Amino acid sequence: MKILVCLKQVPAKDAPLKLDPQAAWIRDDVSYEVNEPDAFALETALRLKEAQGGEVVALTLGPARAAQVLREALAKGADRALHLEGADAHLLDPFAAAEAITRAIAGESFDLILTGLQSDDGGYGQTGVIVAELLGAPHATIIMHIEPAGEKRIRVKRELEGGNFQFVEMPTPAVLTIQSGINRLRYATLMGIKQAKNKPLARTTLEELGVSPSLNRQRLRRLFLPTKSKGTTLIPGTPKEQAAILLEHLRNDARVL
Numbered sequence: 001m002k003i004l005v006c007l008k009q010v011p012a013k014d015a016p017l018k019l020d021p022q023a024a025w026i027r028d029d030v031s032y033e034v035n036e037p038d039a040f041a042l043e044t045a046l047r048l049k050e051a052q053g054g055e056v057v058a059l060t061l062g063p064a065r066a067a068q069v070l071r072e073a074l075a076k077g078a079d080r081a082l083h084l085e086g087a088d089a090h091l092l093d094p095f096a097a098a099e100a101i102t103r104a105i106a107g108e109s110f111d112l113i114l115t116g117l118q119s120d121d122g123g124y125g126q127t128g129v130i131v132a133e134l135l136g137a138p139h140a141t142i143i144m145h146i147e148p149a150g151e152k153r154i155r156v157k158r159e160l161e162g163g164n165f166q167f168v169e170m171p172t173p174a175v176l177t178i179q180s181g182i183n184r185l186r187y188a189t190l191m192g193i194k195q196a197k198n199k200p201l202a203r204t205t206l207e208e209l210g211v212s213p214s215l216n217r218q219r220l221r222r223l224f225l226p227t228k229s230k231g232t233t234l235i236p237g238t239p240k241e242q243a244a245i246l247l248e249h250l251r252n253d254a255r256v257l
Helices: 036-052 064-076 094-104 127-135 190-196 239-252
Strands: 002-007 009-011 032-034 055-062 080-085 112-116 139-148 153-159 165-171 174-178 201-205
Touching (some): 032 064, 036 055, 036 064, 036 139, 055 064, 055 094, 064 080, 064 201, 094 127, 112 127
Parallel strands (some): 002 055
Antiparallel strands (some): 139 153
16 A cells, blocks of 8 residues: 655644744744644554555655654654655645645555644645545545555545544545544654665655745735733622623623523
């Protein structure tokens, strides 16, 4: 089974966010890490390879620093990696990013393409689905389990709302977006880190792929950091009166009822 895993480098969860002078994106001098749902997609691919055999190819789209997530993937067991490099990569919307991915893998035949459900920074949850559309491949989202279901077929478990699940059998090649928590992530071993240095890591630029923000279908105008505020409101009256006022506040102001 030949599997492509798309990984994204995002600001670390505990990193204090800093905006660039135009408030258009996050400054580069914050800490970065692999997108959490993508890490689970990689783990899923590695487990499928261990059970079925085959090859795992890791791909990332980003500036030079994003190659770190590929080195980590190679150290964990990916066979080779592909870096779609561009200083303007953060300006691409999901459609343009999907265009870059599909153009980069033209000529390769993957049985599965795995992405995380969504990114921890943009959170669009669209790139994997658009990749499937551009490739004309079947897709399923919010995947919690994958198992073979015969020749060129798989059975997947999808997470739905309200604690429900859906089981779907589908053909391959297919594109799947993976939910966080699908499995337990592994750590890179010392041997894996050493072996990663000898594994292929190819690079191609967005310019070579003919991809730029001009392909965008969406435009992000400005970012705003959340403001911190505290406030305490004392509710007067008897307990019965206080309960009535609180209920009214929750219904009309907070709108949680």
